[in-house]
Amino acid sequence: MVDLIYGRGITDLLREMPFYISIFKKMTAYKLFHIKQPMYGSVDVNNVCNLHCTHCYWWLNRKEERDITVEDWRKIIKEKFNKQHIFVTTLVGGEPTLRSDIIELFCKEMPKRICVVTNATFPLKRYDGLYFYWVSMDGTEEVHDRIRGKGSYAKTRKNILDYISGPDRNGKPAWKDIWITMTINSQNYMTVEDLAEEWRGKINKIGFQFHTPFAKGDPLMLPFGELRNSVVDKLIALKKKYPNYIVNPISQMSLMKGNWGGVGTTPVDCPSWAILSLDHMGRVKQPCCIGSADPKSMKPICEECGLGCYSILVAQGIRGN
Numbered sequence: 001m002v003d004l005i006y007g008r009g010i011t012d013l014l015r016e017m018p019f020y021i022s023i024f025k026k027m028t029a030y031k032l033f034h035i036k037q038p039m040y041g042s043v044d045v046n047n048v049c050n051l052h053c054t055h056c057y058w059w060l061n062r063k064e065e066r067d068i069t070v071e072d073w074r075k076i077i078k079e080k081f082n083k084q085h086i087f088v089t090t091l092v093g094g095e096p097t098l099r100s101d102i103i104e105l106f107c108k109e110m111p112k113r114i115c116v117v118t119n120a121t122f123p124l125k126r127y128d129g130l131y132f133y134w135v136s137m138d139g140t141e142e143v144h145d146r147i148r149g150k151g152s153y154a155k156t157r158k159n160i161l162d163y164i165s166g167p168d169r170n171g172k173p174a175w176k177d178i179w180i181t182m183t184i185n186s187q188n189y190m191t192v193e194d195l196a197e198e199w200r201g202k203i204n205k206i207g208f209q210f211h212t213p214f215a216k217g218d219p220l221m222l223p224f225g226e227l228r229n230s231v232v233d234k235l236i237a238l239k240k241k242y243p244n245y246i247v248n249p250i251s252q253m254s255l256m257k258g259n260w261g262g263v264g265t266t267p268v269d270c271p272s273w274a275i276l277s278l279d280h281m282g283r284v285k286q287p288c289c290i291g292s293a294d295p296k297s298m299k300p301i302c303e304e305c306g307l308g309c310y311s312i313l314v315a316q317g318i319r320g321n
């Protein structure tokens with residue numbers, strides 16, 4: 001299959017034409033009349049994780065609550081996702097691979113529109129309707145383990161290598177299913193090129209985003225300025241060298257040099273409305289997928305935001321207000 005755009009071939013693009021038409025209509029409604037209808041989705045499929053990473057926003061607002069059932073999600077998919085023609089949806093968590101029953105359901109109900117973001121410390125299953133796995137790797141082994149816990153890199157590496165040595169999925173080699181996502185912070189920024197080189201030729205793609213703080217002065221945030229600019233310039237150079245391997249467009253990476261999102265904890269240019277973000281109980285999270293349904297919770301700092309999934313929309317001309 002020829003990879004035309006973001007891992008999709010001609011047959012995918014033809015089959016998905018109704019979604020592209022729907023996105024076009026939503027964009028037109030937004031540009032002409034400022035009508036804001038979500039185009040993409042993000043779902044915390046569970047409230048459990050096996051790791052406790054130092055940079056993680058999810059633990060900041062976590063409360064002891066149960067997960068909802070597969071049947072509850074079936075209704076939500078029907079009423080909120082498929083009725084509104086939500087296109088690609090990322091399953092997050094917690095650690096989503098701990099709920100393979102819910103992943104299975106989403107892949108069945110929204111075939112080839114589901115990405116699973118995972119720490120990949122458990123073996124990766126083959127799901128028929130999966131789009132791809134976004135495997136989180138926070139730098140090369142030593143720094144990744146400092147952030148994610150000793151031995152976690154080795155487990156993730158083994159699970160990726162086991163998966164890609166397995167059989168084709170729907171006629172596509174398994175390595176095409178694996179994309180890596182790295183969240184860059186003050187501890188791991190120096191390893192971006194090494195991580196990209198380590199996995200080049202083994203997996204399909206790698207994407208980068210920056211740490212988003214929930215408190216001013218968070219030491220993990222790579223502050224705006226010379227050093228951050230030099231990291232972005234390195235990413236842009238990598239993109240020019242390996243245009244199909246590096247996911248981020250240059251226009252998006254350039255935004256990452258400064259504030260593209262908002263003022264304080266309020267989104268302004270950020271199109272937080274464009275992604276329907278639900279927590280593990282199906283409640284809408286505010287202001288975005290790293291926020292919370294509880295208005296009293298800790299909030300991400302929009303003016304220092306480094307998230308990839310919203311900044312890519314800004315780079316495509318989709319704005320907040």
Ligand SMILES: C[S@@+](CC[C@H](N)C(=O)[O-])C[C@H]1O[C@@H](n2cnc3c(N)ncnc32)[C@H](O)[C@@H]1O
Nearest residue numbers: 055056057093094095117118119136183211212
């Ligand atoms: C919360 S995790 C959930 C999925 C899964 N447990 C994993 O680690 O991939 C989703 C993604 O958010 C990233 N992340 C966590 N905290 C972040 C923060 N403060 N800013 C930006 N990204 C963050 C993680 O590195 C991971 O790639």
Ligand code: SF4
Nearest residue numbers: 049051052053056119
């Ligand atoms: S594995 Fe994912 S959800 Fe769990 S602590 Fe790490 S980043 Fe957060």
Ligand code: SF4
Nearest residue numbers: 261270288300302305
């Ligand atoms: S994605 Fe970033 S800028 Fe947008 S609402 Fe969330 S924290 Fe704010």
